[in-house]
Amino acid sequence: MADLHLPTTLMPLFGGLPRRVDVDAATVGDAIADLDRQWPGLRDRLCEPGPELRPHIHVYVDRERATLATPLDQGSRVDVIAAISGGAC
């Protein structure tokens, strides 16, 4: 199981979505697909067609910047961050 932490901006968009989720997935992309099955539409909020991560969504696996293809290990910590957008917001 990986220990996945989501940005707070997602919680109001999907009823019952917790800040922290245990996921059993081989990659970051698989983990997001698993969440999308439980909370339909969630993948669109994190990924663009491609698929690839949205420009201002950053993912770290065990503190290393990750992509959708990054593998997950048992006990990996995954942080999904809504990145700061340079003050334009």
Next chain:
Amino acid sequence: MARTVLLVGTRKGCFLLESPDRRDWTLRGPFCEGWPVYHAIHDPGSGAIYAAAASEWHGSAVWRSPDLGETWTHSSEGLAYDEEAGRKLSKVSTLAADNGRLLVGVEAPGIFESRDQGATWSLLSTLAGQPGSEEWDDPANQPPGHLGISALMFDRDDSARFWAIVQGIGVFETADDGKSWTPRNRGLRADWPRPHEEVGFCVHKLVRSPSDRARMFQQNHVGMHRSDDEGHSWTEITEGLPTEFGFAAAVHPHDRDTFYVIPLDPGHGRTMVDGHAAVWRTSDGGSSWQQLDRGLPQRDAYVGVLREAMAIDRDDDPGLYFGTSTGQIFASVDAGDNWMQIADFLPSISSVEVATIE
């Protein structure tokens, strides 16, 4: 008892202003989780509110409230170009509703359709092959080029017929539900070179008279124009206005000759001319113009008003409403003669629409 509801799209979510008498207003919001809302509309058929929004982090979606803002959901299912298309959907800009059907105009230019109240979307048209499309299909002009479908307008008598504005290109009409298109820009002025005779016009806002369906007005980058033949040809009616530039426009619901615009400084500021807030009205189809500023700030008001940020209701004495780049909303309940400020300190306002709820 009927009440008037203003739907206000802002850089920080959607707000609703409600009034039983168009004088005392109550504000609710922000809705849509503070996402930038570019256009919020009321669908009288279903009673739902829809808001086109694009989050910096979470992308574009259309929000829906079936109960006037009490509850909201959002969806972007199907709201994307095929990966092979080589184009990217960066923003949902404008909405139109008609007979249970929704259209949304997007950047890069395309129109998506929903027939299930915004739950799912499918691509209706990219206006492929139209003159000028090579420009908006050029990858160099994909985001952040900001060419997009900036406005859509249904023909209320024929749901297969509607008009679309492509930013910097012009107006197009379809009579077969987006299968084919015809440029409708004859007679417009442009002060720049254009590679195609039919397009290359910077149309900001298009409105159609409810009392004379042949009559349309438009505000564009270099002037105001009137059409008496459903947009087939245009006549410039700028003379008498302080500038040729502006975004917002509204047409009187009962008088075919009365039309409102908000001229702005055409430079980079794009704010009220000399800081003097005013709406301008013609009551003779554009032969002459009258400045309406009673109740509006007369000095130091360097505020802008965007394309969708002015609305008019259908009352016998029509109410006019506009929202500013600095978060004020002004209203007139006597067709523009007198104005009052009904909201302040909102985020920068992108759109104002009005609905009368029975």
